[in-house]
Amino acid sequence: MKIAIVGATGLVGREIIRICEELLPHEATYTLFASSNSAGTKLKVNEKVCEVKELKEENIETYDISLFSAGGERSKKFAKSFLNKGSYVVDNSSAFRMEEEVPLVVYGINEDKISKETKLISNPNCTTMGLVMVLKPLHEKYKLEKIVPTAYQAVSGSGRAAVESLKNEEKLGEELKPNYRDGFYTRPISRNVIPLAGNLTENGYSDEEMKFVNESRKILDIKSLIVEPSNARVGVETGHGVFCSATFQKEVDVKEAIDVLNSFNGVQYWEETLPTPLDAEGSNDVLVGRMRKGLSSNKILNFWSVSDNLLKGAALNAVQIASYIVQND
Ligand SMILES: NC(=O)c1ccc[n+]([C@@H]2O[C@H](COP(=O)([O-])OP(=O)(O)OC[C@H]3O[C@@H](n4cnc5c(N)ncnc54)[C@H](OP(=O)(O)O)[C@@H]3O)[C@@H](O)[C@H]2O)c1
Structure with missing residues (x-):
């Protein structure tokens, strides 16, 4: 072969x-x-x-x-x-x-x-891939209607040059000021969060945000899925995190949802420890934590997920x- x-x-x-x-x-x-x-x-x-x-x-x-x-x-x-x-x-x-x-x-x-x-x-797309791994088993159980994902995208998602740039900025320590313009991104990324990942498109959303919209619909085969995305770039080397609020047609149960996730190959729910990008780095599984029922509806699940963008992503x-x-x- x-x-x-x-x-x-x-x-x-x-x-x-x-x-x-x-x-x-x-x-x-x-x-x-x-x-x-x-x-x-x-x-x-x-x-x-x-x-x-x-x-x-x-x-x-x-x-x-x-x-x-x-x-x-x-x-x-x-x-x-x-x-x-x-x-x-x-x-x-x-x-x-x-x-x-x-x-x-x-x-x-x-x-x-x-x-x-x-x-x-x-x-x-790497951010979408981690999230749909969590949404798929929940959709099978409760029928997904809407997601509001907020992504914290790591620097290695932009390739080798971006990681080199992050390392250079890290070396500057406190010398790194907001007006630094020699990095990979338009703003410094070390010790920082840039409230835009990817490039802005005509509708005011970034191309990374629109990937959440279009790719989630195609992968999950839900043409009517409502997606309200916000993607930031964070000064983390590897591991894209997403806070997601997901609305379903059916009423949800947090314990049952966690069991559903733990039974799905490639996803782990972390009960005791908060899963962070450092935990996700090198992991083949998508890690999920902080599952909560919505405050305004019994049909909403709010959770955090994080995955290695270079691996499952x-x-x-x-x-x-x-x-x-x-x-x-
Ligand atoms: N990083 C992620 O998390 C991630 C996730 C999902 C998808 N992707 C996609 O995967 C691709 C690579 O990402 P990466 O993060 O690995 O980027 P990278 O670290 O910057 O590596 C880019 C690779 O492409 C090669 N390349 C660049 N220009 C080329 C050319 N003109 N002809 C042939 N090869 C060329 C480079 O070769 P040289 O070493 O010779 O320059 C290198 O092997 C991108 O399309 C990216 O969107 C990345």
């Missing part, structure tokens, strides 16, 4: 390599792609040294599965070439997520959307999809 990893040198790509070693057959062979800057870099996969190739047409061969995490522009430009050569493509970017014929797959929720006719598969889900393809193709 031949696997291509596009963007292998990035934050997500390096996790993809590690998880491929765990979840895919050991005899798989790997081709790693990145930009011309990384061509020739040597990375190990399953103890074998692989030399990174520049992503360009003449280097693309035939693969069984190609895992893309090199930004939307690369996906738009090169995914077709991989597909034309017969490969499945699992894409981490937002390039194809809302195309009707492209399944937007969260393993554990809707991997049954994958077939031989859908060789291009989109991996959802990206690399883990992509490789779970690849593993599903291997078992079902």
